[in-house]
Amino acid sequence: MNAMVTFTKQGPIAEALVDNPPVNATSAGVRQGLVDAVRQFEADPELKVLILRCAGRTFIAGADIKEFGKPMVGPNLTEAIAMLDGASKPVIAAVHGTVLGGGFEVALACHYRIADPATRFGFPEVKLGLLPGAGGTQRTPRLAGLATTIELVTTGKQINAKKALESGLIDRIAEGDLAAAAHAYATELAAAGTGPRSAGDLPMPEDDAALFADARKSLARSMRGQTAPLLALEAIRLGYDYPFAEALEREYAMCKEAIAGPQSKALRHVFAAEREVARIPDLPADVTAREVKSVGVIGLGVMGRGIVMAIAAAGIPVVAVGLDDEHVAKAMGAIEKMWGSTVKKGRMSQEQLDRQLALITRSTNVADLGSVDLVIEAVTEDLATKEKVFAELGKATRPGTILASNTSFLNIEKLADASGRAEDVCGMHFFNPANVMRLLENVRAERTDPAVVATIMDFGKRIGKLSVLSGVCDGFIVNRMLSKRSREGFFLVEEGAAPSVVDKAVSGFGFPMGPFALGDLAGLDVQAAARKSRAASASPRELRADFVEQMVAQGNLGQKTGSGWYTYDENRKASHNPATDAMIAAHAEKHGLSLREIGEQETIERLVYAMVNEGAKILSEGVAARPQDIDVAMINGLGFPAYTGGPLFWADQIGLDKVLARIEEFREQHGDAYWTPAPLLVERAKAGQGFYA
Ligand code: 3H9
Numbered sequence: 001m002n003a004m005v006t007f008t009k010q011g012p013i014a015e016a017l018v019d020n021p022p023v024n025a026t027s028a029g030v031r032q033g034l035v036d037a038v039r040q041f042e043a044d045p046e047l048k049v050l051i052l053r054c055a056g057r058t059f060i061a062g063a064d065i066k067e068f069g070k071p072m073v074g075p076n077l078t079e080a081i082a083m084l085d086g087a088s089k090p091v092i093a094a095v096h097g098t099v100l101g102g103g104f105e106v107a108l109a110c111h112y113r114i115a116d117p118a119t120r121f122g123f124p125e126v127k128l129g130l131l132p133g134a135g136g137t138q139r140t141p142r143l144a145g146l147a148t149t150i151e152l153v154t155t156g157k158q159i160n161a162k163k164a165l166e167s168g169l170i171d172r173i174a175e176g177d178l179a180a181a182a183h184a185y186a187t188e189l190a191a192a193g194t195g196p197r198s199a200g201d202l203p204m205p206e207d208d209a210a211l212f213a214d215a216r217k218s219l220a221r222s223m224r225g226q227t228a229p230l231l232a233l234e235a236i237r238l239g240y241d242y243p244f245a246e247a248l249e250r251e252y253a254m255c256k257e258a259i260a261g262p263q264s265k266a267l268r269h270v271f272a273a274e275r276e277v278a279r280i281p282d283l284p285a286d287v288t289a290r291e292v293k294s295v296g297v298i299g300l301g302v303m304g305r306g307i308v309m310a311i312a313a314a315g316i317p318v319v320a321v322g323l324d325d326e327h328v329a330k331a332m333g334a335i336e337k338m339w340g341s342t343v344k345k346g347r348m349s350q351e352q353l354d355r356q357l358a359l360i361t362r363s364t365n366v367a368d369l370g371s372v373d374l375v376i377e378a379v380t381e382d383l384a385t386k387e388k389v390f391a392e393l394g395k396a397t398r399p400g401t402i403l404a405s406n407t408s409f410l411n412i413e414k415l416a417d418a419s420g421r422a423e424d425v426c427g428m429h430f431f432n433p434a435n436v437m438r439l440l441e442n443v444r445a446e447r448t449d450p451a452v453v454a455t456i457m458d459f460g461k462r463i464g465k466l467s468v469l470s471g472v473c474d475g476f477i478v479n480r481m482l483s484k485r486s487r488e489g490f491f492l493v494e495e496g497a498a499p500s501v502v503d504k505a506v507s508g509f510g511f512p513m514g515p516f517a518l519g520d521l522a523g524l525d526v527q528a529a530a531r532k533s534r535a536a537s538a539s540p541r542e543l544r545a546d547f548v549e550q551m552v553a554q555g556n557l558g559q560k561t562g563s564g565w566y567t568y569d570e571n572r573k574a575s576h577n578p579a580t581d582a583m584i585a586a587h588a589e590k591h592g593l594s595l596r597e598i599g600e601q602e603t604i605e606r607l608v609y610a611m612v613n614e615g616a617k618i619l620s621e622g623v624a625a626r627p628q629d630i631d632v633a634m635i636n637g638l639g640f641p642a643y644t645g646g647p648l649f650w651a652d653q654i655g656l657d658k659v660l661a662r663i664e665e666f667r668e669q670h671g672d673a674y675w676t677p678a679p680l681l682v683e684r685a686k687a688g689q690g691f692y693a
Helices: 028-043 077-086 102-109 124-128 136-144 146-155 161-167 178-192 209-222 228-241 244-260 262-276 302-313 325-344 350-358 383-396 412-419 450-462 476-495 499-509 515-522 524-533 540-544 547-553 578-591 600-620 627-638 647-654 656-670 679-686
Strands: 005-010 013-018 049-054 091-095 098-100 112-115 120-122 158-160 295-298 318-321 360-363 374-377 402-405 425-430 439-444 466-471
Touching: 005 028, 013 028, 013 178, 028 049, 028 077, 049 178, 077 102, 091 102, 091 178, 098 102, 102 136, 112 161, 112 178, 120 161, 124 146, 124 228, 124 262, 136 146, 136 228, 136 244, 146 209, 146 228, 158 161, 209 228, 228 244, 244 262, 262 627, 262 647, 295 302, 302 318, 302 325, 302 350, 302 425, 318 325, 325 350, 325 360, 350 360, 374 383, 374 450, 383 402, 383 412, 402 412, 402 450, 412 425, 425 450, 439 450, 439 476, 439 627, 450 466, 466 476, 466 627, 476 499, 476 515, 476 540, 476 547, 476 578, 476 600, 476 627, 499 515, 499 600, 515 524, 524 547, 547 578, 600 627, 600 647, 600 656, 600 679, 627 647, 647 656, 656 679
Parallel strands: 013 049, 049 091, 091 112, 098 120, 295 318, 295 374, 318 360, 374 402, 402 425, 439 466
Antiparallel strands: 005 013, 120 158, 425 439
């Protein structure tokens, strides 16, 4: 027996214990160990039942992603699974933690399943651009029916043990210790002389063309641009077209093909990058994070409220400081309303809501922040106002209390100066809605203590965020890159592209929405304010492209006023806005601009290469330590399609020489001010390298 799977016997019951930290992935050693365990079980006539269990925090969480793309060593997963399924005596999977992907498939191939009550089950393969390849699309429908299978296999959503039991995917939920409960189960089976039971012997559920058609339609919308969910759906159909064994072979072949495809490569890159960004390369090894037992949030506008909600939802006490009683009451009313509707939808219990509300202390006094360990400032986005708040916070809080600003572009160094405690100051830039959006852009200023950096990275994880570290610059990573896309969008409109055509091209590329629809959603007044704050450094052409200012002057602020680039009905459904055409035509006439037709390819290149070029600058300036930080931030902050791997990974796949050549052409057409290629891009392109080594 190998080190990853140990085989033990107790009377007629054998146990194969998988131990392959951190998540018991089915690495080569595990696959071989499973095969050997079944052989040993079969060879011993004294043994009646085999229990398969895992050590550590979870049952098998899937195939070993790190082995993908490398030559297969030893038996593949389908072979190991066939051994379990084909055993002539019963095999019980005793599962806990996260039973995912190939791990779920291993469990389904066992004849009986018992789970710890806190277990979660799912097929996350589609999130990696692939599909279950070891029986998941074939055994699940036979056990749980079509609707549950389609939901699990095509979306990657997880279910809990209760739902798994109700669906027929497991047989029992363990009471008390899982190992003991599994042993008792095995003893029962042995005593009753119960034989093995294979999901493959069950018939497929009745075919339901309407269910498949609905799923195809809804996936085209919800998983737009992604190939894997539709492939996973088609793989389920194999069960209707082929006998079980052949369907399994074809499912495996489809999975292997998907693994070799570009989307899976990109999504696996994202999986690794999301974990890499948590490690800050230049933090001293001995640095320890400060303890954060309670938090203060000052400023209870939309952002502040969302931050309060995110913190309380993570079970951490939070002092919510607003301007006056009226502001605080308004903010708390909004929070209660949002959580209340979550309760109404059945997604949260009333007890949970009460617990979360009880964690929030209302205040209008900065002095109430005297005992918290971290303060997140979310007051108006205005430097003078924020400086004043930081000066107050510097005095009102204990030395060592971390003072973080949620600013999206202001200079954190200035806030550090104002506080008088620069080493405790940093940025924590949340994205709207802060209680929902996964990205947290943590910002390290020149004098920020390394322990503060370690603390805010940890804290982000505690409140369920994906933290990326940025240095100080205007807009940090995401908004700095986004501002280049917005600028280019305005230029395209000046040159003759209709906003709706630009938006369509951008959505077609895979963004959730284009720059103009996004402007209307965020509020054109907000965009105008950001443009105003940057006016001093803006070029004449940027200032000339004053569409946003024109609309704001007319009182058209986007969705909130029912009119912006588009018009909106009461359900916020967008329609063409003739006033936009008139504005663009008048603008062209006023400035003597000639309009031309701009193709989709150029539109995408202009918008996305502008971001890639800025990303190269951010990387060479050290604002982002690695290309991963940029890709992860842009995917999770702006909705850059994950299946491209993020802007820099995507550019690498195109080839930086090709990207550079196009940027050079744009420079010829539009001038140095907008299209000077980043030196790093030039250097890497000339050396035949990518942003990634
Ligand atoms: C599959 O199964 C295909 C089959 O259908 C068919 C095959 C034929 N492999 O996330 P964490 C590492 S596809 C290798 O920070 P958590 C991860 O990189 C697979 N390594 O922990 C990290 O290492 P490091 C389907 C893996 O507690 C460390 O474990 N399964 C794998 O927050 C800790 O990870 C999935 O997609 C893996 N499969 O969350 C499950 N998984 O520190 C993917 C994790 O060196 N995994 N690692 O960077 C997860 O969703 C989460 O890791 C999990 C734990 C929920 C399990």
